[in-house]
Amino acid sequence: MHGTPPSIQPRPWEPAARQRDGPGARRLLRAWRSPSLATTVARMYRDPPSDAPLVLTAINGVVVAYDRLSGRQVWRFQATLQGVEHAPTLCVVEGQRVVSVSAKEVRTAMLSWTAAAEVNCLDYLTGGRLWTCDAVGEKGIGLYTATLLVSGGQVLVTQGTQLFAFSLLNGTLQWQQPLRGLDGSDVVRPVSLALPGHTALVAHR
Missing domain, CATH: 2.40.128.630 (Lipocalin)
Structure with missing residues (x-):
């Protein structure tokens, strides 16, 4: 006996996943990958304070x-x-x-x-x-x-x-x-x- 297949409900984590892949997340990723921000963050951990070399x-x-x-x-x-x-x-x-x-x-x-x-x-x-x-x-x-x-x-x-x-x-x-x-x-x-x-x-x- 064949009935109507049950509707497939979205998994609980899927909306969050789609939200992470949204335009806001992509803009943040592009900003993080930009040379200026990446260089600044790297220097925070690499360079000592300029007044204490x-x-x-x-x-x-x-x-x-x-x-x-x-x-x-x-x-x-x-x-x-x-x-x-x-x-x-x-x-x-x-x-x-x-x-x-x-x-x-x-x-x-x-x-x-x-x-x-x-x-x-x-x-x-x-x-x-x-x-x-x-x-x-x-x-x-x-x-x-x-x-x-x-x-x-x-x-x-x-x-x-x-x-x-x-x-x-x-x-x-x-x-x-x-x-x-x-x-x-x-x-x-x-x-x-x-x-x-x-x-x-x-x-x-």
Whole structure:
């Protein structure tokens, strides 16, 4: 017995499929395939920000800048490292300036040496040194325990038992204060520095 064949109902997903193939979807696909949009999107994932083309490393008083696209070395800076080996080097980028802190020893008497933090300010793009100064703590302390924080045009550094504030512009010492809370022992521990929204770097040995 033959009856009238049942009507074929469209599958639930077919209208959506037809809608995806509609004129609106085709316009979006053409826009995505256009050279201008494709190039822009590709650059979002390929190119670093134009104001931050370099990534820096700092170790043993050596600061090296690498091109973020190619990995090529762009510049290299060597701190003094007088009488010190294998001490941590701190590095912060602030705008177009790089501040590095590394260990050195300075003579404070005929046969006496004291650990110091050498502070160098470099140009971010070229590595040229803009200024340098030493943060020398209490005499006779031979341990390098620097902390670095840069903010608001100021370079804050601790070394030994002292806290220093330098001008980011030219390295001028703005003020120096002894650290409070020390227990009088000969061992100077790493010191934390804090400002709202900023994290300090601490040299651990």
